[in-house]
Amino acid sequence: MDLHKLSLKEQLEGLKKSEFTSVELTSHYLKRISKHDEKFNSFITVTEENALMQAKAADERYKKDKSLPLDGVPIAHKDIFCTKGVRTTCGSKMLSNFEAPYSSTVYTKLDEHGMVMLGKTNMDEFAMGSSNETSYFGPVSNPWDTEYVPGGSSGGSASCVSAELAPIATATDTGGSIRQPASLCGLTGIKPTYGRVSRYGMIAFASSLDQGGVVARSAEDAALILEGMSGHDPKDSTSLKLPSPDLTKNLKDSIQGMKIGLPKEFFEQDMPSYVEQSIQEAIETYKSLGAEIVEVSLKNINLSLPIYYIIAPAECSANLSRYDGVRYGYRCEDPKDIEDLYMRTREEGFGAEVKRRILIGTYALSAGFYDAYYLKAQKCRQLVANDFTNAFESVDVILSPTTPGTAFKAGEKSDDPTEMYLQDIFTIPANLAGLPGISIPCGEHGGLPLGMQLVGNSLQEDKLLQFAHSYQSNTDWHKKMPNI
Amino acid sequence: MNENLNNWEAVIGLEIHVQLSTKSKLFSGASTNFGALPNTQACNIDLAMPGVLPVLNEEVLKMAIKLGTALNADINSPTSFARKNYFYPDSPKGYQISQMDKPIVEGGYLDIETESGTKRIGVTRAHLEEDAGKSLHDDFEGQSGIDLNRAGTPLLEIVSEPEISTPAEAVAYLKSIHSIIRYLAISDGNMAEGSMRCDANVSVRKKGDLELGTRTETKNVNSFRFVEKAIQYEIERQVHEIESGNTITQETRLYDSQNNTTRPMRSKEYANDYRYFPEPDLLPITLEKDFIESVINDMPEMPNEKKERFVSKFSLSNYDADLLAADKDIANYFEEVVKISDSPKLSTNWIMGELSALLNNENLNIKDSKVSSDKLGQLILRIEDATISGKIAKDIFEKMWISGKEVDEIIQDEGLEQVTDDKQIEAMIDEVIKSNPEQLEQYRSGKDRLFGFFVGQVMQASKGKANPKQVNDILKSKLEK
Structure with missing residues (x-):
């Protein structure tokens, strides 16, 4: 049986009905990984032994009728989530040998739900990148065409789910790192409201923007897992004091009479005609499902990219200071003194993109520049958030493309950071405003998939998933998988 | 420089x-x-x-x-x-x-x-x-x-x-x-x-x-x-x-x-x-x-408030009140002593003087004082009610410090109670005058300074226990005769 063709929900049902065991399901994926991942490089670490142990334990629980909510279903974790006993690299040479002495809340929650970890997925170094080319462990390729990038920074997570090497994967999103690779790999990727998913044990890039989520093959699968990883965590002071939301309850409800906002600023921009056409078709589909289309204005949205490229580097410049070679991680050979230890450890341990952002952030926070850059960026960030607040007074969700186009070729943008940064032009605003966003497949061009983005009001992940599910119940884009 | x-x-x-x-x-x-x-x-x-x-x-x-x-x-x-x-x-x-x-x-x-x-x-x-x-x-x-x-x-x-x-x-x-x-x-x-x-x-x-x-x-x-x-x-x-x-x-x-x-x-x-x-x-x-507000309500009396209260309630000088109030433990000890002795000034002097000298000597905190506030209060009370003189009190205090005994126990055991009976004092004075005829002669011919000599002799004869004021009064009247 092609177990990987079953949706996650079907896999869970199959396990419950003893149609197959978790060991069978897990072994099936492990075999696929060992057979195919050489082409994609989507895993940094495959935890085969550990996975089979977890699977065996799940099977035992099923036998004893003591199963957990997501028992025995495999998952891949982005290598940004600390997992005790397994190395956590964050895609960096700096942490290439780092084994965390503790586990992230996300891992712990899903583990407590019975999920089986297949391994840790590749990513841009410290989640900085939009093509998964900055990883110390080598670039990841797009299963639709290996000459193309899978997007980033959660490129490994997107690539492995798209190649059906895992039924679902965790991911993180600071400026689009879940939604952009989901779009480029033909997947459903959701970034919840800031504070929904605990950041404890999720290695920080930009603390006020980082948020964990998932890449999945459907909104229904995403809802199941996101529910399992959400909820208040006293170990994260920015975690919302709310219980895990019920994301499957309203999933199948009709969107009849609900309103979709189209931000005119997005559609005034030049975009390839195939993007426009795909989005237009998606809008028509939604209309046919009873949704009302309304034009909205996000008048400060053009500030998003510059705001992001002040705030994210500023926060990362401090967040990455702890990698100094003193306590753990990479340390340079034979340091002369403490200065030399710092300089060479960081020079040798970080890649070019990480260093670039640390430099930008350090500059933006420097005496004499703070007010002009960081403080101004924070004020503008509030303006962007206000635009959304106003827009959500009249609409339920806001629709746009997820990315300016389909995947690009490896190497095509890696020498031009500003071109690369434009990849996130549609996704960044939701991070700035802390809002939930989802990307769902809505078309293709030249054999490569393309996604559309829905952004919801704060805490309305359920509504986003409802919109996504409604679309996916009436279209087949999300069912298309690459031939690998 | x-x-x-x-x-x-x-x-x-x-x-x-x-x-x-x-x-x-x-x-x-x-x-x-x-x-x-x-x-x-x-x-x-x-x-x-x-x-x-x-x-x-x-x-x-x-x-x-x-x-x-x-x-x-x-x-x-x-x-x-x-x-x-x-x-x-x-x-x-x-x-x-x-x-x-x-x-x-x-x-x-x-x-x-x-x-x-x-x-x-x-x-x-x-x-x-x-x-x-x-x-x-x-x-x-x-x-x-x-x-x-x-x-x-x-x-x-x-x-x-x-x-x-x-x-x-x-x-x-x-x-x-x-x-x-x-x-x-x-x-x-x-x-x-x-x-x-x-x-x-x-x-x-x-x-x-x-x-x-x-x-x-x-x-x-x-x-x-x-x-x-x-x-x-x-x-x-x-x-x-x-x-x-x-x-x-x-x-x-x-x-x-x-x-x-x-x-x-x-x-x-x-x-x-x-x-x-x-x-x-x-x-x-x-x-x-x-x-x-709940945190503020939970606050103790602060040093400056305590100082002001000591000045107004106990009529202490600013200087004394400041010294006592600066340390919470000293201030508490002081208030406990006063509760028994009812003599703020004398209590202050004893705490700042005798007690603090012994504490310093042994590098002790007042909380670990070998003479508790109760015991010091009792000692001061005995000075106040004239059971003992201030001088004897200092000896007793040292004994209390070493033995941990109560003041009354030491007074009783060692018979240190002050002599306040006029008759007894008169007898001692008569004896002293009789044994020092030369000094008596000189005093009576105008050498006033010798008064102190006679006081000293009487106190010595009483082993320090005679009430000094009574000795003064009686001696004066006897020498003038």
Whole structure:
């Protein structure tokens, strides 16, 4: 049986009905990984032994009728989530040998739900990148065409789910790192409201923007897992004091009479005609499902990219200071003194993109520049958030493309950071405003998939998933998988 | 350095770091106990492991609110944290979580007693921050060790206005802060263990000048005496530099207590641009009015209030009341003694005199006094009711200290009760006069000074037990005959 063709929900049902065991399901994926991942490089670490142990334990629980909510279903974790006993690299040479002495809340929650970890997925170094080319462990390729990038920074997570090497994967999103690779790999990727998913044990890039989520093959699968990883965590002071939301309850409800906002600023921009056409078709589909289309204005949205490229580097410049070679991680050979230890450890341990952002952030926070850059960026960030607040007074969700186009070729943008940064032009605003966003497949061009983005009001992940599910119940884009 | 310091005046501001006596650290659950084996009290958060996050220990908010109230300051709400960025091996995150724009305490003052009366010193702010670990440079040949046990211990940094003018005022201010934090039980204030540390900002200017001179910051001053000496040294050094035609460099200096000097820190030891920005891992904290009020209601009587009460209720002098009230334990002891003795003045004298001498001798805290407040109260009561004389009382006190016995027990066992019977005293006087005919002759021929001789003889004959006033009166009348 092609177990990987079953949706996650079907896999869970199959396990419950003893149609197959978790060991069978897990072994099936492990075999696929060992057979195919050489082409994609989507895993940094495959935890085969550990996975089979977890699977065996799940099977035992099923036998004893003591199963957990997501028992025995495999998952891949982005290598940004600390997992005790397994190395956590964050895609960096700096942490290439780092084994965390503790586990992230996300891992712990899903583990407590019975999920089986297949391994840790590749990513841009410290989640900085939009093509998964900055990883110390080598670039990841797009299963639709290996000459193309899978997007980033959660490129490994997107690539492995798209190649059906895992039924679902965790991911993180600071400026689009879940939604952009989901779009480029033909997947459903959701970034919840800031504070929904605990950041404890999720290695920080930009603390006020980082948020964990998932890449999945459907909104229904995403809802199941996101529910399992959400909820208040006293170990994260920015975690919302709310219980895990019920994301499957309203999933199948009709969107009849609900309103979709189209931000005119997005559609005034030049975009390839195939993007426009795909989005237009998606809008028509939604209309046919009873949704009302309304034009909205996000008048400060053009500030998003510059705001992001002040705030994210500023926060990362401090967040990455702890990698100094003193306590753990990479340390340079034979340091002369403490200065030399710092300089060479960081020079040798970080890649070019990480260093670039640390430099930008350090500059933006420097005496004499703070007010002009960081403080101004924070004020503008509030303006962007206000635009959304106003827009959500009249609409339920806001629709746009997820990315300016389909995947690009490896190497095509890696020498031009500003071109690369434009990849996130549609996704960044939701991070700035802390809002939930989802990307769902809505078309293709030249054999490569393309996604559309829905952004919801704060805490309305359920509504986003409802919109996504409604679309996916009436279209087949999300069912298309690459031939690998 | 013998310049004429009289032409100069100093402008001094103090930054006092107070280690708060919470059980666990500011942002982690690790213990704050002093003296554990290196790195045994540093958890993943203190070690700045990848992915860890700070969670505020809310106990510190109460402590800061109490301090702010005692300093007559405003409590900021919301109050927020900021990152102070610098690289140093004992700063594991590469930044310190501190407060910048919205410190929890802002704009207060403290009145101190100086030679020329009461002086008000402004308190700019007090903010919460985490302590660093320790670098150990001597224990490893050619290498440095890092001990992160102290990393993350909560500190309150109390910043004064530059309104202190002399080393003595600086010490008075520091002692006053020390007294307050001890009263509030928010810190043990132990300067030797580093639970209270002081940095002094010092500049000098010609008397009458309005413009401030360039200041230096002297760090590492870890006793009241060193604060006085370090500031004195720094004032003299700066005056000397300026009078020699040099300029003062704005810099951070370290106090060397062995040589009583200050020296500039290497520039590596501090950074110039800390690139402060709001801590994104901690949201601003709103302090509800009810919460603040409940914390304030929970505060003990403060030293200045206690002092005023001692003056008005016990008619003590300002000086005595200040001395007693400065230490909560001494003040409590005093009040317990007075409760029994009913004699505030005599109780003060005994506590400040005999008791404090013996405590100092044995390096004891008043809480560990070998004579309890009850027992001292009884002793004073016996002086007051004339059972014993003050002189005998001193002997008895020493015996109480050694034996732990009650005053009445010693009086009884040793028959030390004062002789107050006129007949007995008369008999003793008659005997003394009879045995000293020559002195009697001389006295009666005008040598008044010999009166003291007779008193001494009578007291000796009574083994000190005769009531001195009665001896005086009776002796006078007998000698005149």
